Amino acid sequence: MIYGVGIDLVENDRIEKIIQKWDEKFLCRVFSDREIEYCSRHAQAHIHYGARFAVKEAFLKAIGIGLGRGVKLREIEVVNGQSGKPTLKLYGGAKDFFQQAGIQTAYLSITHTKKYASALVLLEK
Ligand SMILES: CC(C)(COP(=O)(O)OP(=O)(O)OC[C@H]1O[C@@H](n2cnc3c(N)ncnc32)[C@H](O)[C@@H]1OP(=O)(O)O)[C@@H](O)C(=O)NCCC(=O)NCCS
Numbered sequence: 154m155i156y157g158v159g160i161d162l163v164e165n166d167r168i169e170k171i172i173q174k175w176d177e178k179f180l181c182r183v184f185s186d187r188e189i190e191y192c193s194r195h196a197q198a199h200i201h202y203g204a205r206f207a208v209k210e211a212f213l214k215a216i217g218i219g220l221g222r223g224v225k226l227r228e229i230e231v232v233n234g235q236s237g238k239p240t241l242k243l244y245g246g247a248k249d250f251f252q253q254a255g256i257q258t259a260y261l262s263i264t265h266t267k268k269y270a271s272a273l274v275l276l277e278k
Pocket of ligand 1: 200201204233236237238239262263264265266
């Protein structure tokens, strides 16, 4: 049974400007060490950060709650497998919510162009 679906679209320029302004302060608040390592090894890191930001917002939409309601963005992590396929790994409040809601599986897809990054999250109960 489908629990929820969420979608988000990010303007990569906006993320790039935030990173230029706040650098580590922003990155460490929003992204895991593994996400920072993954994005920073790409020439256009801000596009990959944008994609992960879109995933986090799409996840919040899929579970149906907003930020500041016990889930932090850093607790929602994108991990790329050998083939590049992204999966979700959850920690803390995000993991607790997931378990308490009885959600079994999270499906995730990402796409990006130079200008935009988008993500879709589907949760199955
Ligand atoms: C996987 C594939 C479909 C991704 O297509 P793409 O247009 O380059 O990807 P997009 O720019 O839309 O999206 C990139 C995201 O796809 C995701 N992705 C990468 N490999 C993936 C895979 N094997 N399965 C699912 N998602 C994947 C990643 O999340 C990536 O973003 P990230 O690096 O920031 O995590 C493509 O790389 C591929 O292997 N295509 C197979 C067909 C082919 O080889 N065609 C070439 C001849 S025309």
